[in-house]
Amino acid sequence: IVHSIGGYFTFTKYTCKKNFGMGTDSVVLTASDAGWINGHTYALYGPLSFGATTILLEKPSIILNEKILKKILFKLNPTIIYLPVTLIRILRSRRSKKISVKSVKSLGSMCEPLAPEVAKWYSNNFNLSNKPIVNTYFQTETGGIISSPKFNEEISKIKFGSVGKPPKILGVKLIKNKSLNKKEVVISNPWPGCMSIVLNGSKVWNKYWDKNKFFKLFDSASYDKLGNIVIHGRTDDVINIRGHRIGSAEIESILLKNKNII
Secondary structure, three states, X not given: OEEOOHHHHHHHHHHHHHHHOOOOOOEEEEOOOOOOHHHHHHHHHHHHHHOXXXXXXXXXXXXXXXXXXXXXXHXXXXXXXXXXXXXXXXXXXXXXXXXXXXXXXXXXXXXXXXXXXXXXXXXXXXXXXXXXXXXXXXXXXXXOOOEOOOOOOOHHHOOOOOOOOXXXXXXXXXXXXXXXXXXXXXXXXXXXXXXXXXXXXXXXXXXXXXXXXXXXXXXXXXEOOOOOEEEEEEOOOEEEEOOEEEEXXXXXXXXXXXXXXX
């Protein structure tokens, strides 16, 4: 995938400021791989655009060591913590004690759908239950966040597990996928932050566009009662059992209801 320079960089800086509240004095703690789009955008280029500081942990196992984690948090005073959902789930399963770090202003999650139960734990664990999780929804193809709760939104307007409401200018829509009997996410108005081309991959590029020229993200989703988007998982990555197409997020939601599974 090839991104533009100006369009990608502008969108990166905009979403860093709008969604995370990032600025010159920010210290961003992230366990994202630098070679991944999360690492590109919110660990490297975004913070660099402000002259902010990044604590980049490419070995997530460091965070699982409670003594080392506390040492990092209290010595380096991060203002933004941005972790993969998988890592948050592992931290939760270990039943870590609450950590109160006064410097932390916003908590973010990346990659997989963030289940409400996990989001609540994440928020409570860092004593930020009065603020929403910046549960980011985007892909390498989009360059930056399509939709997420903002760090300074009223908690009453955001339901745990949702990815908030996307800016109208981005043209994010949920349309019916008849073959799956689900709604899927599409973009009707691609912006300069999106990918420009797929290098030597015209066949792959063409698969992204439907008959209405909407850009497909291959994710199923729905709206909650507050009008926020909830992502359910991939439309092209499912387990097919007796004709039932089950996504990983659906399986996780059932497992989380069983108190014997941590």
